[in-house]
Amino acid sequence: MRLKGKTALITGSSRGIGREIALRFAREGADVAVNYNGSVEAAEAVAGTIRAEGRRAVVVQADVGRTDECEKLVAEAWQALGPIDILVNNAGMEIRAPFVEVTEADFDAVLGTNLKGTFFTTQAVVRRWLKGERAGRIVNISSVHEELSFPGHATYCAAKGAIRMLTRDLAAELGGHGITVNAIAPGAIATDINRDVTEDPRARAGLLARIPLKRIGTPADVAGIAVLLASDDAAYVTGSTYFVDGGMTWFHEE
Ligand SMILES: NC(=O)c1ccc[n+]([C@@H]2O[C@H](COP(=O)([O-])OP(=O)(O)OC[C@H]3O[C@@H](n4cnc5c(N)ncnc54)[C@H](O)[C@@H]3O)[C@@H](O)[C@H]2O)c1
Numbered sequence: 397m398r399l400k401g402k403t404a405l406i407t408g409s410s411r412g413i414g415r416e417i418a419l420r421f422a423r424e425g426a427d428v429a430v431n432y433n434g435s436v437e438a439a440e441a442v443a444g445t446i447r448a449e450g451r452r453a454v455v456v457q458a459d460v461g462r463t464d465e466c467e468k469l470v471a472e473a474w475q476a477l478g479p480i481d482i483l484v485n486n487a488g489m490e491i492r493a494p495f496v497e498v499t500e501a502d503f504d505a506v507l508g509t510n511l512k513g514t515f516f517t518t519q520a521v522v523r524r525w526l527k528g529e530r531a532g533r534i535v536n537i538s539s540v541h542e543e544l545s546f547p548g549h550a551t552y553c554a555a556k557g558a559i560r561m562l563t564r565d566l567a568a569e570l571g572g573h574g575i576t577v578n579a580i581a582p583g584a585i586a587t588d589i590n591r592d593v594t595e596d597p598r599a600r601a602g603l604l605a606r607i608p609l610k611r612i613g614t615p616a617d618v619a620g621i622a623v624l625l626a627s628d629d630a631a632y633v634t635g636s637t638y639f640v641d642g643g644m645t646w647f648h649e650e
Contacts, residue, residue: 400425408487410439412587416615427452429473460513470520485514510555531574567635576634583641608643
């Protein structure tokens with residue numbers, strides 16, 4: 397077990413990639429705070445599975461797009477499970493819209509969840525680490541779109557590109573405290589966020605044609621790297637993004 401005795405907070409972990417990371421962390425020995433925004437039933441189901449593994453779990457509702465709720469999330473998780481060792485900033489969403497039609501509400505929603513949520517949840521955790529002279533691990537779930545353009549998704553690209561630099565910058569600023577900060581950039585992973593593409597035969601075929609490994613990824617593909625980055629095996633790794641994309645990012649064919 398690679399995370400034995402550790403405590404982790406994973407944002408947006410009632411479904412999709414976050415859920416898989418929560419379950420995998422528990423199997424690796426971690427106690428887990430499961431954050432959700434909408435469905436308490438789904439979050440409780442994840443927590444129930446974790447408890448069945450013999451680990452502790454707490455469910456905390458919070459909209460990470462609001463700074464007061466980021467603080468509340470970290471306070472409640474810390475109170476219930478004790479000091480957090482690992483934070484995974486996974487909560488994310490996208491809104492498809494041509495650039496000229498993006499509204500301020502779209503911008504605030506996408507940047508709020510993906511970027512502001514990552515920023516202020518990390519701040520709430522790191523403030524506690526620095527106060528208690530503790531070290532810890534931050535893993536940000538970015539996207540291949542921190543590098544790759546994605547027409548119709550200017551807000552998402554702006555948010556994930558900023559997460560790439562936030563990851564590098566915090567690695568530099570916090571490294572002296574023994575805190576590591578890394579990111580994972582998933583490619584096409586079958587979850588609710590891209591069901592419109594993965595379940596449409598034409599769109600799916602177009603996507604597969606751009607993936608050298610010729611399959612859509614699964615949340616488990618992402619969870620394995622998250623365990624590695626949160627474990628002692630990655631003690632000397634900080635400031636980098638790890639692509640989990642079946643080779644999609646650097647694929648080009650004419
Ligand atoms: N699936 C992919 O292909 C893919 C690719 C690249 C990056 N990602 C990233 O992976 C992460 C997880 O996405 P997913 O694919 O599992 O999609 P998903 O839609 O299944 O999960 C997103 C999770 O974030 C939560 N969430 C959304 N807004 C929130 C908020 N304001 N506060 C708290 N929680 C909130 C949702 O409730 C959900 O649990 C996201 O950051 C996403 O951008 C996914």
